[in-house]
Every structure is written in structure tokens, then in C-alpha cells.
Amino acid sequence: MNLSDLLPLLRFLAPEILLSALALGALLGEAALSRLLGVEKRQNLLGWLALLGLGACLVILGDQAARGETLALGRGAFVASPFNALLKTAATLAVMASVTMGLRAPFVRHVGENYALVLFSLLGMFFLLSAESLLMIFVALELTSLPLYALAASQKGARRSIEGGLKYLLFGGLSAAFLLFGISYVYGMSGQGSLAGLRDWLVAQRTAGGPGFLFLTGVCLMIVGLGFKIAAAPFHLWAPDAYEGAPLPAAAILASASKLAGIVVAARLLLGAFLPVAGNVLGSPLSWHAGWSPAVAALAVASLTVGNLAALAQRNAKRFMAYSSVAHAGNVLVAFLALDASGRPAALAAPAIAYYAVIYALTNAGVFAAIHALAWGARGDDFADFRGAARRAPFPAFFLLIFLLSLAGVPPMAGFFGKLFLFMAALQADATHWGLAWLVAYALAMNVVALGYYLRFARVLWVEPAEDLRPISTPLELRVALVALALLVLGLGVFPSSCLAAFRTMGGVLLLRG
Amino acid sequence: MEPPGLNHWLVVSAMLFCIGAAGVVLRRNLLVVLMSLEIMLNAANLALVAFSRYGNGLDGQIFVFFVITVAAAEVAVGLAILVALYRLCGTVRVSDIATLKL
Numbered sequence: 001m002n003l004s005d006l007l008p009l010l011r012f013l014a015p016e017i018l019l020s021a022l023a024l025g026a027l028l029g030e031a032a033l034s035r036l037l038g039v040e041k042r043q044n045l046l047g048w049l050a051l052l053g054l055g056a057c058l059v060i061l062g063d064q065a066a067r068g069e070t071l072a073l074g075r076g077a078f079v080a081s082p083f084n085a086l087l088k089t090a091a092t093l094a095v096m097a098s099v100t101m102g103l104r105a106p107f108v109r110h111v112g113e114n115y116a117l118v119l120f121s122l123l124g125m126f127f128l129l130s131a132e133s134l135l136m137i138f139v140a141l142e143l144t145s146l147p148l149y150a151l152a153a154s155q156k157g158a159r160r161s162i163e164g165g166l167k168y169l170l171f172g173g174l175s176a177a178f179l180l181f182g183i184s185y186v187y188g189m190s191g192q193g194s195l196a197g198l199r200d201w202l203v204a205q206r207t208a209g210g211p212g213f214l215f216l217t218g219v220c221l222m223i224v225g226l227g228f229k230i231a232a233a234p235f236h237l238w239a240p241d242a243y244e245g246a247p248l249p250a251a252a253i254l255a256s257a258s259k260l261a262g263i264v265v266a267a268r269l270l271l272g273a274f275l276p277v278a279g280n281v282l283g284s285p286l287s288w289h290a291g292w293s294p295a296v297a298a299l300a301v302a303s304l305t306v307g308n309l310a311a312l313a314q315r316n317a318k319r320f321m322a323y324s325s326v327a328h329a330g331n332v333l334v335a336f337l338a339l340d341a342s343g344r345p346a347a348l349a350a351p352a353i354a355y356y357a358v359i360y361a362l363t364n365a366g367v368f369a370a371i372h373a374l375a376w377g378a379r380g381d382d383f384a385d386f387r388g389a390a391r392r393a394p395f396p397a398f399f400l401l402i403f404l405l406s407l408a409g410v411p412p413m414a415g416f417f418g419k420l421f422l423f424m425a426a427l428q429a430d431a432t433h434w435g436l437a438w439l440v441a442y443a444l445a446m447n448v449v450a451l452g453y454y455l456r457f458a459r460v461l462w463v464e465p466a467e468d469l470r471p472i473s474t475p476l477e478l479r480v481a482l483v484a485l486a487l488l489v490l491g492l493g494v495f496p497s498s499c500l501a502a503f504r505t506m507g508g509v510l511l512l513r514g
Numbered sequence: 515m516e517p518p519g520l521n522h523w524l525v526v527s528a529m530l531f532c533i534g535a536a537g538v539v540l541r542r543n544l545l546v547v548l549m550s551l552e553i554m555l556n557a558a559n560l561a562l563v564a565f566s567r568y569g570n571g572l573d574g575q576i577f578v579f580f581v582i583t584v585a586a587a588e589v590a591v592g593l594a595i596l597v598a599l600y601r602l603c604g605t606v607r608v609s610d611i612a613t614l615k616l
Binding site for chain 1: 524527531534535538544547548551554555557558559561562564565569570571573574576577580581584587588591592594595596598599601602603
């Protein structure tokens with residue numbers, strides 16, 4: 001390989017290279033400036049530099065998406081495609097919102113390290129969104145998670161932050177161990193490291209007596225690990241504590257970009273590599289076929305139930321958002337089951353999952369940014385602290401309402417179309433027999449419950465009387481972030497079918513190439 | 515006596531995984547819980563190396579190098595959080611960190 005071969009590589013890897021340089025730059029900047037500038041100035045300066053760099057990343061990613069070229073390195077170790085660039089754009093936008101939230105509210109003394117952790121975590125998500133091999137998925141998942149553990153625990157003076165971070169670390173470590181042990185069986189029995197190789201091997205095994213017991217055990221262990229990652233019940237126990245304890249900018253990443261990456265990698269594994277051993281859950285339980293589908297169906301039903309019912313009982317805004325994210329994991333898992341009797345996924349399934357994951361990440365980033373703006377003048381982040389906040393800060397309260405309505409799935413917002421496509425995909429899968437109608441009906445019923453609790457939060461903000469009437473001022477950059485996220489959420493909602501068509505035509509979408 | 519084969523290694527690795535999982539769930543000292551997590555990761559390492567040795571080429575052994583590195587990083591973060599916890603609360607026991615409910 002000579003130098004001219006390396007140049008295209010550089011073009012495809014530019015976002016990752018830029019991000020690594022930014023993260024190291026943040027570390028160096030902190031070391032160089034810690035004697036010269038105070039915490040708040042450093043927070044501001046380094047934060048704006050990080051935003052600038054992330055903006056440059058967006059430009060490069062936009063260019064990659066527009067060029068429409070695909071590069072696959074080392075048996076799926078790194079795949080740069082327009083579609084992946086789009087997913088990375090969404091993750092970058094969510095992280096930019098988080099950085100904007102932290103600009104004027106120093107919650108840690110080591111601000112450079114804080115930004116470096118955020119950027120390294122985003123780097124992990126970039127690799128995760130590009131990974132189509134077992135090794136890269138594991139390493140990228142850990143690169144995403146390890147900085148997030150530290151970020152969740154970064155408020156070292158607050159007991160709930162440390163405890164939340166510790167719980168997140170322990171559950172995250174457990175999930176990594178399950179995932180890795182599953183990977184070891186899957187790799188060991190098949191001898192394949194790439195997702196495409198795994199799928200082909202499984203197809204070949206259909207005529208050669210099946211993949212064997214150990215392989216299926218490995219798949220189940222991997223589902224447990226992925227369930228932890230996307231906070232699907234019953235593996236969600238870390239989420240409420242980690243969300244509540246983490247500083248709001250860190251919680252925003254947990255709830256948005258990290259979730260997006262988790263959903264995408266779960267879809268790549270289950271609907272991509274392990275599709276031949278899917279089984280199905282059509283019709284009554286007696287007619288189900290063994291595979292990962294029944295297990296995922298159990299996760300979906302448990303998440304829908306636990307997430308929605310527990311969210312009803314919450315008194316803290318961040319814990320409430322944690323249970324809401326469990327419920328949304330349940331929603332998205334419904335589309336994973338959109339397979340017909342012969343095991344082919346519905347045409348809509350993969351684009352619907354991607355659309356939903358993107359919408360969900362952007363909306364959740366918006367919710368946390370708005371909560372952050374409102375929490376400025378509040379004592380804490382319990383619902384009681386936000387009573388009548390709309391009168392004190394109408395601007396962020398208005399945008400919080402928009403994002404909450406989108407999460408609830410009220411028609412003009414993107415969230416509505418996200419849910420619609422998920423459930424349509426499930427119904428399409430076995431359209432003649434309505435095989436998944438039971439699951440969709442249950443999900444719809446649970447989403448009615450969800451409407452109730454999102455509106456209750458909105459009511460706290462808009463209807464209940466405020467005890468303290470002093471206005472809360474919202475910094476300009478936070479206003480800009482809120483407007484930008486709201487425009488994205490509304491825009492993706494106004495043109496849902498064109499987004500979906502774009503996702504579908506971008507080749508392969510979540511399913512692997514060749 | 516015949517030499518140990520793939521199945522022997524897999525049994526040992528499954529036992530290690532279960533011991534680690536039991537440690538995470540049952541032990542009360544957070545340091546021991548972290549150690550149990552490491553045992554679980556190493557159970558996977560053993561399985562990977564065994565599969566690699568008995569016929570799957572070198573991929574599995576390369577995988578293990580990455581896992582060892584990642585596990586070291588994970589322990590570093592875990593211990594850092596434990597130190598922060600100890601400074602704040604003077605404890606590293608699971609039962610003492612139940613401020614946050616389930």
C-alpha cells in the first residue's frame with residue numbers, strides 16, 4: 001500500500017480522526033490553561049472549541065452522506081456509508097446539545113477532562129455505528145460506555161452522582177461480561193468474526209443440522225448484554241439511578257446518543273447477523289417458532305409494562321425520563337419482531353427502527369436541554385421544583401412541551417410518525433393473518449398510558465401555580481440549541497415519508513451489505 | 515491420561531463465568547464485586563482462547579488482547595469511582611449505598 005491508497009482512507013475516517021484530535025486537544029488545553037484561567041472561563045473557551053470541532057465533524061459527515069460512497073475495511077471492522085454518516089450526524093447533534101448545556105454551568109472542576117470524556121464517548125459511538133464485526137462492536141461499546149460511567153459520577157461532591165455512576169458501572173460491566181461471553185460462544189461455534197460472515201454461516205447451517213445449542217446460548221447471552229445497553233426491562237435497573245445522579249449534560253448523552261448507538265447495534269446484530277435464527281412470535285404462543293424472537297418479545301412486553309407504569313409514579317423529572325426511555329426501548333423492540341412466517345423482516349422494519357432511533361435521540365436531547373434551562377432557577381429537579389415554570393421561563397417551557405408531545409406521539413410531531421412506522425412495520429410483517437396484532441394492540445394501549453404521564457409533566461409546567469415568580473433567564477446558546485432541535489423534530493415530522501424513503505434507498509440500511 | 519480437550523476448557527470457562535456472576539450478585543464488598551466482574555470477563559477470554567486453539571485460527575487470541583486492555587480500563591474507572599465514593603461516604607459496602615432506590 002502506497003501513499004495514494006491512504007488518501008481515500010483519510011477521507012472516510014476524517015470524522016473519527018478529527019474527534020480523536022479534539023478529545024486530546026481538550027486534555028492538553030486543560031493542562032495548558034488551568035493555571036491561567038478560572039474554571040468558568042476554561043469551561044466556556046474549551047466548550048466553544050469543542051462545539052466548533054463538532055460542527056466541523058457535522059460538515060464532514062454531511063459531505064460523506066452526500067457523496068454516497070461506501071468503504072468497508074477489514075471484514076466489516078469499519079464500514080463508512082452514507083447511512084452510517086447520517087446516524088453519526090444525529091449522535092453528534094445530540095452531543096452538541098449536551099456540550100451547549102454545560103457551557104455556563106460548571107459542574108466539575110476539571111472541565112477539559114470532562115469535555116475529553118464526552119468526545120471520547122462520541123468517538124466510541126462513531127465506531128459503534130460503523131462496526132460490523134464482533135470485535136469492533138465490543139471494543140466500541142466499551143469506548144462509548146467507559147467515559148459515560150465517569151461522566152455520570154463526575155459530580156464528586158454529590159452522593160447521588162457517585163452512587164448513580166457506580167450502579168451504572170456495575171450494571172454496565174455486567175452487561176459487557178454477558179455480551180463478551182455470548183460473543184465467545186458465537187465466535188467459537190461459527191468461526192466467524194464479521195456479521196456478514198455469521199449470517200452466511202447461519203444460512204448454510206439450515207441444511208447442515210442447525211447452529212447448535214452453544215451458539216444459541218451465545219445469542220441469548222448477547223441479547224442480555226444488549227438489553228442492559230438499551231435499558232430494556234428487566235435489565236433497566238441501572239437507568240433511573242444513573243439518570244437521576246448524573247449531571248444533566250451527562251444524562252442527556254445517556255438518554256440520547258448512547259441509546260441511538262445501542263439500538264442500531266442491536267438491530268445490526270439481531271436483524272442482520274442473527275436473522276436466520278429469528279424464529280417468530282406470530283399468532284398465539286402455540287404457533288410461535290423458537291429463536292431469539294420470543295426472548296425479544298418478552299423484553300418488549302416487559303419494557304412497555306414496567307416503563308410506562310413506573311413512569312406514572314415518578315416524582316423526579318430525571319427518573320421520569322429514565323422510565324420513559326425504558327418504555328421507548330419497548331416500542332422500538334416491537335419492530336424487531338416484524339418478521340413473517342418464513343423469517344423475512346418487513347420492508348419497513350429497518351428504516352422504521354433507524355428513523356425512530358434518530359427522532360428519539362434528538363427529542364430526548366431537547367427534553368434534557370429544556371429541563372436544564374428550567375432547572376437554572378429551580379432548587380432541584382423534582383416535579384415540585386418545576387411547578388408553574390412556564391410563567392417563569394416561557395421560552396424553554398414551550399419547547400419542553402413540544403418535545404414531550406413528540407415523545408408522547410401526538411400527530412404533528414416526529415415522535416408520532418416514529419411510533420406509527422414501528423407499529424406499521426409490525427402489522428405489515430404478517431399482513432394476511434395479523435400475526436403481530438396482539439403485540440401492537442398492547443403497545444398502543446401502553447402508549448395511551450404514556451400520553452397521560454407526559455401530559456401530567458406538561459401540566460406541572462403550564463397549569464400549576466408557581467410559588468416563586470422570579471423569571472429564569474435562558475442563555476442565548478441554549479435558546480439556539482432548543483430552537484434547532486425543535487426544528488429538526490418538527491421537520492422530520494413534516495416530511496416523514498421522505499426521510500423514510502431516504503433511509504430505505506441508502507442501501508442496506510441496517511442490514512449488512514454483501 | 516488423555517490431554518484436556520476443548521470441552522474441558524469450556525466447562526472451566528462456564529464455571530468461572532458462573533462464579534463471577536454469583537460474586538457480583540452476592541458479595542457485599544464493592545471491591546470484590548469489581549473482581550468478580552473481572553472473573554466473568556476472563557471466563558470469556560478462556561473460552562475465546564480455547565476455541566482459537568482448537569481450530570478457529572488466531573482471531574480469538576487477538577480478540578483476547580483487546581479484551582484484556584478494555585478490562586484494565588474498566589477497572590481503572592471502577593476504582594476511581596470507588597475512591598470517590600469512599601472519600602465522600604467512608605464506605606465501600608453495597609448495603610451502604612442504598613440511598614437511591616430501585
